[in-house]
Amino acid sequence: MLTELQQTLLWTLYRAAKPVSLPWLGKQLGLSGSVVMRSLxxxxxxxxxxxxxxxxxxxxxxxxxxxxxxxxxxxVLCAEQDHAP
Known part of the structure; x- marks a missing residue:
């Protein structure tokens, strides 16, 4: 089962549609890079x-x-969830 943070990370990466830096991810979510790394x-x-x-x-x-x-x-996972009823 995914944590809320892991789900948020997946959606953030899905919307970015390209590789992003961990500091950028942390800034978007208000978290430190180490928290982001552990969650990923x-x-x-x-x-x-x-x-x-x-x-x-x-x-x-x-x-x-x-x-x-x-x-x-x-x-694929995110796209399927994005199009789910």
């Missing part, structure tokens, strides 16, 4: 307690800054 961790592919994540978000360091974006699976 459960949305990526990394295993937590031996169980792989859903793979909806990709986080990487590029040009000395952390960025986050939706994967194809994340875009």
């Amino acid at each position: 961790a459960g949305l990526g592919e990394a295993a937590v307690a031996g169980q792989a994540g859903p793979g909806w978000v990709h986080v990487e360091m590029a040009d000395s800054r952390w960025t986050a974006s939706l994967t194809e699976a994340g875009r």
Whole structure:
């Protein structure tokens, strides 16, 4: 089950439609970068307690800054929810 913050992060990334910096995400949501990073961790592919994540978000360091974006699976998830009755 997703937390409210994780749902908000997914929608924010969906609307951005491009990779965004973690500081930008934090500023949009009024949160620190570390809180954003921890929340995104459960949305990526990394295993937590031996169980792989859903793979909806990709986080990487590029040009000395952390960025986050939706994967194809994340875009599909958001698009389906966006069009749900």
